[in-house]
Amino acid sequence: MQTLLKYGVLLVVCLITHLINAQDTIQNTNNQYKIEAYKQAKLDVKTEERQFLKAEVQAINTRLEQGEITEEQANQLKKEASKKRALNIENRIAIIDNKIALLERNEKDYLHKDITDVSNIEIEVSNDDDEFLWIKIKDKKKPKKYDKRTQSDLVFAMGFNNALIEGEKLDDTPYKIGGSGFIELGFAWKTRLLEHSNFFRFKYGASIQWNKLNIRDNMYFVNTDGAINLEEFPYPVRVSKFRVTNFVFPLHLEIGPSKRIDKDTYFRYSTKKQFKFGVGGYAGFNIGTLQKVKYQNENGKKVKDKARSGFNTSELIYGVSSYIALGTTALYVKYDLNPIFRNQAISQNNISVGLRFDMD
Missing domain, CATH: 1.10.287 (Helix Hairpins)
Structure with a gap:
């Protein structure tokens, strides 16, 4: 052993x-x-x-x-x-x-x-007064393009939403001012128009817009032979909301000063901390509609109904929009020229006001 x-x-x-x-x-x-x-x-x-x-x-x-x-x-x-x-x-x-x-x-x-x-890595640190501290690591084998006329941005916007109804004042709207809102998320490109100046540029891209209306007074939308009207719901309503989701292609003419930044092998224009004004519009199509009603039935049970079709909403979306910005934050307004519902005796057009953030 x-x-x-x-x-x-x-x-x-x-x-x-x-x-x-x-x-x-x-x-x-x-x-x-x-x-x-x-x-x-x-x-x-x-x-x-x-x-x-x-x-x-x-x-x-x-x-x-x-x-x-x-x-x-x-x-x-x-x-x-x-x-x-x-x-x-x-x-x-x-x-x-x-x-x-x-x-x-x-x-x-x-x-x-x-x-x-x-040996091939470059570390770039930025700590601008109006920007977060960030570190960017990139391959530096290839020199940068001397003049880059097009830049890309992420776009996010949110704020109040409502509808302008033919023959009525905005104060008389059947939709809650505070509860109705919009969100927009997209991607945009910005192209300089002039050879030696960045004062004029086109801003264009693609965005998804969510426009929500919070309906007042125990009402909800009903389709009666193609006519879309608000009617009183048969039970006490806790929430009555109507939302339209659009996929659009915005285009704006942006105007404003820029700061030129010169480097050894390239130069760029920056609009950080600069005033800018944009005017233009958008066009696209409707990709979704939803009506949500939360209520309490005769037995006291809480119920949530959802309807995604049958509201005769406009399929083609087009409108005008504008913004006034300082740096990356803007006051943003957009208005749908197409009515929310097609072929109605009284037209309703969506309007939104809020803040827009361009992460350029």
Whole structure:
């Protein structure tokens, strides 16, 4: 029994020794791969920095052709750019050499170390007065486009919603002012119209609009042979709401000053903290209708009824809209030129007022 135990212990020791040796072999192999990759990175550094220098020289030549700088200034800027790129090459190669030396010196101790090559990574930090602090990490192998005339934004809007009824004042509306609301969520592009100014631009995109009407006085919509009218519900109503969901394509002419930001290889226009005014409209189609009525029946039981069709709503949606903004926040108004319900004796048109946020 003791003999078997000795052989068992000896076998375990041999297995552990084998695993340690195998681990060392993997470590040596992995480190060698990293070392070869870093050596290749040293060659890539020169190519990348030369690409950036070429882009900077092209940007300087463009400014010279447009009369923004003199030939003497252009030559001076080219010399400075060339000197900066030469120093960049020297510094980046020194960093890679240090990483190679670290791997060669610690082949057995760095198996689980994650040594990341950051030679192609650029970290950009923004802390504008009216913006949140954010950090953006991006690949910098390719220089940015010198002049980018189109930018993209996320759009979010919300506020009050109601209807203008033919022959009636807004004060007489059968819909609650406070309970009726709208939400809009979309994506927009903004394109500069002039070559050397960003004062005029087109803003266009796609949005989903939810327009809700909260109905007063125990009423709800009823379709009677195609005529949509409000009638009293037979039971006490807790909630009576009518919602239309539209998918639309807005287009606005946006007007306002911008700040030009010049970098080494590109420039951009920014409208942050700037006043801007937009006027235009939208067109699209209805993608959903819902009437929801919550009430208490004769047995005292709470009931919720939903109806999604049969309201003869307009299928094609079109209207006008406008906004006045400071920075990314705007006062926003939109009005549907199409009636909510088709072929009615009295037309009702949706109108919304609220805040719009463009995350540009």
